[in-house]
Amino acid sequence: MAILNPYLSFKDNARDAMNFDQEVLGGDLQLMTFGDMGDESESKNLVMHAQLTTPSGFTLTASDTRPAWATPRLAASRSDSRAPRPMNCAATGRSWPTVAPW
Template sequence: MTILNPYLSFRDNAREAMEFYQQALGGDLQVMTFGDMPGMVEDEAENALVMHSMLTTPDGLVLMGSDTPAHMEYQAPQGVSVSLSGSGSDESSLRGVWDKLADGATITMPFGPAPWGDQFGMLVDRFGVSWMFSAGDSQA
């Protein structure tokens, strides 16, 4: 069985982003810095940056992320657009996550009634990550 997990790249704010996601989604956050693995960065000032982080939520989502050090090219996503998607029948739980991620976000579509009868919404969080949420009976 193959498991696909989202891996997010940041320039200098991976720790802030991953702690924000932990606050919104709950779970256990593991963080390894470049300083934990000597020789991984050319500039020692980058030792505090995140080399790898992994958030494992109570619902089983594994979200990973890291900073891109200055000696490596960082390119914001282009072309293909990817969104993280949250869905299920527990509307109050999904709305709680939505409300937390909406802090500082650009709301693309408010979380509310959708034409197919569920609750649906889309946002781009303060770190530039796109999210979609769908709650209702068709998600059970």
């Protein structure tokens, strides 16, 4: 069975959204900011990557969009290896493989 693993991109409130999701869904939330990776710009407190793994095995990931980047968007991957067809990004119309080449 395939499981959809969404990756959400927020303007600047990924931390609040992921904390809310953890309150509702439970599980283990891990957050890393741009500052954790040495960024000293105005983006240092934004979320570079967040991952919530729920007790039922659902994984939700997210990040903030830095001011210089494009608008927030949604991407997703499938967990099964039987998905060779590409998925299309709604924001750009580009596609990428659902199965990593490595």
